[in-house]
């Protein structure tokens with residue numbers, strides 16, 4: 001069968017779901033590969049590089065969708081793209097099944113099957129297909145780079161002939177995949193790094209990366225989160241007050257805040273209030289990775305960078321993986337080819353949609369004309 005990657009149509013999206021390297025691996029699974037001309041350009045992959053990897057370059061999106069049995073994409077398909085789906089297609093892409101009713105219904109009506117990459121269960125066996133984590137890792141790294149390019153000072157402390165420079169003080173709020181990547185980047189740049197999460201079990205991981213875990217004056221059994229399968233839950237009002245009081249105390253001495261706090265299925269909790277922003281020093285920077293879900297900082301404007309009256313820069317971009325398109329395309333394309341490997345146990349270029357497989361079942365949101373979302377919980381870890 002043929003697997004094809006069209007050029008992404010979402011405005012500003014620079015990633016691509018197939019790279020020359022992933023295409024070589026897909027061919028080893030027995031697939032022929034197609035790419036729309038120019039699809040890899042913004043991520044640094046030329047048509048010539050794809051051709052050299054044995055990929056057929058097709059001239060139009062229409063020819064790509066018509067010629068491929070399996071379509072690999074990054075962003076959820078646009079309404080025009082969904083219309084191209086037929087019963088003979090399998091689409092593998094981010095799909096936002098929880099909030100994309102129209103797309104789900106259109107896909108169902110087409111008779112196609114849809115594998116939604118954000119639905120890959122977070123079990124050990126599926127880590128190599130976990131695109132949410134591979135993209136969050138990039139976002140966390142890039143958040144620190146964005147902060148440093150907006151911060152007019154060194155991260156690391158220095159003693160020079162021209163004077164002594166103190167290290168920057170960075171606070172990372174939320175130590176999931178993105179937060180841990182931000183912590184690692186920040187400590188490796190030499191900043192004094194503090195981190196907080198509602199899940200106290202991450203303290204050890206934070207400390208092993210050279211950062212300091214921020215504890216609250218609060219009974220440990222009331223630190224929420226750990227009770228919901230590793231994900232955070234909504235904090236009690238008392239816990240939230242203790243958290244805000246601690247942040248208020250830290251704010252005047254923090255140069256950079258990276259916020260990544262999210263609760264699955266909900267708007268981002270507001271954790272960095274207006275008075276905290278006002279108490280920060282001129283030149284400080286906040287990078288809010290939760291901007292797409294409403295922001296952890298009260299003043300964040302989604303997709304914009306603003307500077308407050310007291311000189312604090314607040315960055316609310318939501319496209320960090322696309323800003324590192326070469327790296328994110330490589331990792332995402334690898335996630336996809338691992339998914340294809342799971343779907344193709346015989347390596348014969350024919351996918352087997354085994355709905356008894358936890359990973360395939362979990363990620364399949366539409367199957368042969370039926371909506372199969374939400375999936376039952378996975379049986380194994």
Ligand code: NAD
Pocket residue numbers: 121122123124126127130133136173174175176177178179196197198199225230231232233235260261262263264269271
């Ligand atoms: P996420 O992006 O959903 O949330 C980011 C972090 O914000 C989480 O650590 C969360 O605890 C924290 N948070 C939520 N509310 C907060 C608040 N009020 N204050 C401070 N922090 C708050 O998280 P994620 O990166 O998707 O990871 C969530 C969990 O899933 C973690 O336990 C992670 O280890 C686990 N995980 C497992 C796998 C796997 O096993 N394959 C892969 C990825 C993540």
